[in-house]
Amino acid sequence: MAQGSDADVTVVTPWYPSAQLPFRGSFVQAMVEAVAPTVRRLSVYHCDDWVSRMTPRQDAEVTAAAHALSGAARQVRPGPGGAEVVHLPVPIPAGTGYADNARRHAAMLRAVLGGTPLAGEVVHAHVGLPSGWAALHNLRPGARLFVTEHASFLPLILADADARARYGEVLARCTALFAVGDGVLDLLAGTFPRHADRIRLMPNPVSFAAGRQTPVRSLERWLYVGSLKVEKGVDLLLEAFAQCWAEDAALRLTLVGEGPLDGPLRARAAALGVADAVVLTGAVTPPEALRLMREHDLLVHNSRSETFGMVVVEALAAGLPVLVTRCGGPERTLAGIEYAAGGLVEVDDDPATFAAGYRRLRARFPEGLDLAYAREALAARYGYPAVAAAHHEAWFGSTPV
């Protein structure tokens, strides 16, 4: 077995930044950037769901055509850290279930590989379904499979009997499965108690390379980065902002992202009389999101549930304090540095709770915070070198040279 820097590693993922969805999978790209320099060769297969309404006949035609085109249209592109990236569309009829989705991913991967197995002696899949299962069915003999699970909709996957059975197959045959937070770990260990010993924690890596030029001096410019959907509590966030704005008209809120609440949020901002204080940017690229973090004063997240809360770490890496809910991920991500980093608020459907959290934070700003300390502590946990070393240790039982 090759060791570390002599090894070929293959990453299979359904999420990776693209022109269509520039945000999706930036954490996979970060993982690739962190670990690629530590191995001989790292290849990424981005198996991208291309969803469309199709009749069964169209579905059959499209799938056959996709397989036929996969060889001619396959392009290997340079990725971060010297990795190679192959973008691979997986045509998916709208409404396809999780299990069938995984089967389609496996078939498309097989088609693009021309029937040969994945080259890596270590294959690392992001999420158990579809990519873990697709990788499992394209492994070469002797190859070891690792999986990182960070799907926020994992409970829905495990609620489906067929999908749960396929997930069980992945867990039974993988070497290890990494959960990005305790919530994911507990759910998987509870669902598959026989394989609980294979499940362990592994955080997503975050770059701490670029900090902030000038320190935060006030908490006036709020920033939200994420999907504009109910599960993220962004509608309640707007209500809380309006309450705080009524006390301080200098406050501003920037909502970065897209989703079904885009229109309703604009309408509600107008109804609340805060339209001039609220900006919705739509989706932006990860570098643009980082630039916005350096230009704002406070990251605000009123999410109902998070597996990890990567954006919280990214904000602190950019020198931005945070005000976030105890929704599963952030309280663990910020364990031990909650007060240095900003503030945590209970998940509550009353926006007054979040507004009260802001007032408490403002009352102890800036002396009550220690952003440099929080940043340093997070870099030691989630920085590229730390997470790359943890992957290397798991894959090869040694630290990278």
Added chain:
Amino acid sequence: MRVLFLALGATRRRAVVEESARVVAAGGDAVVLLGSAQPWAREDLDPRVRLVDLGELTAHTRPVRWAQALLVRLPRRAARLAGRGRLREPMGRAWRAYERGVAQPVHRRLVAPASVRWWRGPVLRREVAARGPFDLIVVADPLSMPDAARLLRHGVAGSRRSPRLAFVLGLGCE
């Protein structure tokens, strides 16, 4: 570089808008083949990108025009001729019932799928040959894949070498 985007399904419009803009910004030519112009009405495509509405071109092919004549124009003319005087109102009702119950469903279920299935391919090949040669064809959504596969199989008329195919233009370092 001359790039053709096959975007007949219109399900990945943002990618096509971004990537075609990048082609023209770099001094290249970008042609986008659409299945229908309607889903693109609100998209902010670079004005230098050329759009070709394949649905519109296919609707003007001889078989589709014949089908439309048989299904709509001839029955309408007959209804007008018959619907004079006291028969004007009942014939009007009958025509509307025919249009709703026969002409539109037959067009939707038979003529439209048949035009995509049988006549869009030749129109596509003709347009690609007329507007080419292209260095790269980007297959931009699932419903464009069967047409791309046929292009790959049959080649492009008048083109000595087949253009390269890709599913995405790429972002440089990814």
